[in-house]
Amino acid sequence: MPAPELRPATAADLDTVLAFWQLAAEDAHRPADSAAALSALVARDPEALILAVDAATGELVGTVVAGWDGWRCHLYRLAVHPGRRRAGIGRLLVDAAEARFRALGGTRADAMVLDENDLAHRTWRAGGYAPQAEWSRWVKPL
Template structure:
C-alpha cells in the first residue's frame, strides 16, 4: 500500500471511498453533500492524500489551512486542519488511516507547518483511537454541533 498527494483524477475515487464509509456507518450522504465534498477536494488550498492498494484508492484524507475562530476567521500560520479521514470499509482496521496521517504530517512539516488539528465525534471511539495512535492528544476543547452531538478537538505539534 502506498500514499500520495492526490491528483484531480483521483477525486472521484476519493469521493467514492468517503461515500462508501458513510454508507457503511449508516449515514448515506445526500447528493448535495456529495457535491460539497467534491468541491472541497478541488479547492486550490486543499491537501488531498489518497492511499492506494492493488491500484485502487482505498483511503482518503482532506486537510486545509487552519483558521482562527474555529474556521471562520483568518488563516493561522503553521496550522493545518484535517477536515476528513475516510477508509473504504473493506480496508478498515488495516492501518490505512495511520498511513494517511503520516503522509500528511510529513507533507505539512516540509511546508513549514507546525501543528495539525482535527475535530471528531465524542462517541467516535475508532477515530479517537486512530488519532491517539498517530500521536494526537485531546486539546480539551469541545463543541456542540447539534443537540446531542458533541465533538472534541485533537492536536499534534510537528
C-alpha cells in the same frame, strides 16, 4: 499485503472519493460533501487531499484531507475502506499529512473527529493526538 501508493487527488478522482466516503467515512450529523466542494479544494490546494490507492488493483482504500491555511494544520476525512482497516493505512495517511505540514512550516495539527466516533478516538489517541476540551467549536451552516 503491500502498502498502498499515496498520492494527491486529481479532478478525475473526485467522484470516486465521494462514493468512497459513502462507504468508509463517518457521515453522521454533517452536511453531505459535494463534487463542487471537492473540486474547489483540489483547485485551491492540489496537495491537500491525499489518497491511498492499492498498487495492484488501483482501488481507493483510504483518504485524508491535510488542510493548511498558512497558519494552522487541519486533518479531515481520514477514512479507510472497511475491509482494509487495521492494516496501517490510516497511519500511513496521517504520517503523510504530518510530513506535508512540517514541509509547509506547520507546528501543530488538529483533527476533526466526531464525538461519538469511538473507533476514531482510539485511532487518533494511538497516533499521539488528544482531545482539547478547553476549545469549543461553534458551527453555523452557510
